[in-house]
Amino acid sequence: MMHPANGEIERYTDHYFNRTKRVIGKFGDSRVTYAIFMRRPVVFAPRLALDWLKDTGRERNTEVELDLRYNEGKWVGAGEPMMYISGSLQHLVDLETLFLQKLGPACVAAYNAYAMCVDLPKVAFLAMDARHCAGAEMAEMMAYAAAVGSAAAKREVDAVGFIANATDATAHYFGNDKGRGTMPHALIGYAGSTVRAAEMFHEAYPAETLTVLVDYFGRETTDTLAVCRRFPALAASGTLAIRLDTHGGRYAEGLDLVKSYDVLERHAPKAIRGYRTEAELRYLVGTGVSAAAIWQIRRALDEAGFPKVKIVASSGFVPAKCRMMAVADAPIDVIGTGSYLPEIWSETYATADIVAYDDQPMVKSGREFLLKRREK
Numbered sequence: 001m002m003h004p005a006n007g008e009i010e011r012y013t014d015h016y017f018n019r020t021k022r023v024i025g026k027f028g029d030s031r032v033t034y035a036i037f038m039r040r041p042v043v044f045a046p047r048l049a050l051d052w053l054k055d056t057g058r059e060r061n062t063e064v065e066l067d068l069r070y071n072e073g074k075w076v077g078a079g080e081p082m083m084y085i086s087g088s089l090q091h092l093v094d095l096e097t098l099f100l101q102k103l104g105p106a107c108v109a110a111y112n113a114y115a116m117c118v119d120l121p122k123v124a125f126l127a128m129d130a131r132h133c134a135g136a137e138m139a140e141m142m143a144y145a146a147a148v149g150s151a152a153a154k155r156e157v158d159a160v161g162f163i164a165n166a167t168d169a170t171a172h173y174f175g176n177d178k179g180r181g182t183m184p185h186a187l188i189g190y191a192g193s194t195v196r197a198a199e200m201f202h203e204a205y206p207a208e209t210l211t212v213l214v215d216y217f218g219r220e221t222t223d224t225l226a227v228c229r230r231f232p233a234l235a236a237s238g239t240l241a242i243r244l245d246t247h248g249g250r251y252a253e254g255l256d257l258v259k260s261y262d263v264l265e266r267h268a269p270k271a272i273r274g275y276r277t278e279a280e281l282r283y284l285v286g287t288g289v290s291a292a293a294i295w296q297i298r299r300a301l302d303e304a305g306f307p308k309v310k311i312v313a314s315s316g317f318v319p320a321k322c323r324m325m326a327v328a329d330a331p332i333d334v335i336g337t338g339s340y341l342p343e344i345w346s347e348t349y350a351t352a353d354i355v356a357y358d359d360q361p362m363v364k365s366g367r368e369f370l371l372k373r374r375e376k
Helices: 006-012 015-027 047-059 096-119 136-157 185-191 194-204 220-230 232-237 257-267 278-285 291-303 319-327 368-375
Strands: 031-038 065-068 083-088 124-127 161-165 210-213 240-244 310-314 334-337 350-357
Touching: 006 047, 006 096, 031 096, 047 096, 047 136, 083 350, 096 124, 096 136, 096 161, 096 319, 096 350, 124 136, 136 161, 185 194, 194 210, 194 220, 220 232, 220 240, 220 291, 232 240, 240 291, 257 278, 257 291, 278 291, 278 319, 291 310, 291 319, 350 368
Parallel strands: 124 161, 124 334, 210 240, 240 310, 310 334
Antiparallel strands: 031 083, 031 350, 065 083
């Protein structure tokens, strides 16, 4: 995942960097210092970028000096230099494109993962982002980022954080040998019923916790209780969970807008007074996996005598949705999310500026603040 390797870099880097490299080769090298920063707050997640930079430096037999201003997992403000990189301009100038690709998105994703875990410190998270990533390299970057953001939340607020992810290839970032997951909607369709899909899965994997999707037929509550009655021993032992993944185009079974308000008024009356935007209100009482839908399932389980059955929630759990679930004190045990991925890609752009040539400070007009920070 650390590719492109040294011999392939020219193909993937901006052409003007390649041309600059050839100019420097003709007129003589210079020792330079780059300042690296971003235009929005982030959580520092540099490991993949730095590992690639160090590997490339070794292949080129050149020394790269790193001055990291933050430890991995620390919050970095907008415009704050995250690090300074010093070395041969001849060997560094063509690395900027790939280095920044490996840094910026990871830092934003780590920030999002951190925010979600802090808002819901008692909830476990599963990283389900792989199928939303643009290739295997991005999937590794996002898994790493989730682990970094999660670790920061664990340190700061003792959050449960991200406990696993969906693929074997990146499970090691979460301390696991394998990815985790039970059934997609395709298995429900194949089986013909939610209960039958649960039976099939349990027969194939009898030693595993059984997590069953219950929204396929639009009977979230009905199918939840049917599965619990089919597996009473698992329900009583706490090794049965149901997963809500209701499509945003409809309400969960038994709910509409008025009934959703009623559910929240009963279970979390302060939540409605906590929203600030229409989007936040939808997370509380709208279609899909709303706070009201989660509360309704929890009530149905408890009233039917299944208090140990866990609720896994998925579908659109961005940081803002997690904040509103916290406002509603939604009874979620696990959240499956790929929505910590950066939503606005322009926010992931890391920037590198040279701030010194042969130890003489010099930077383009408008970036003098990097020099000032350098002098501290």
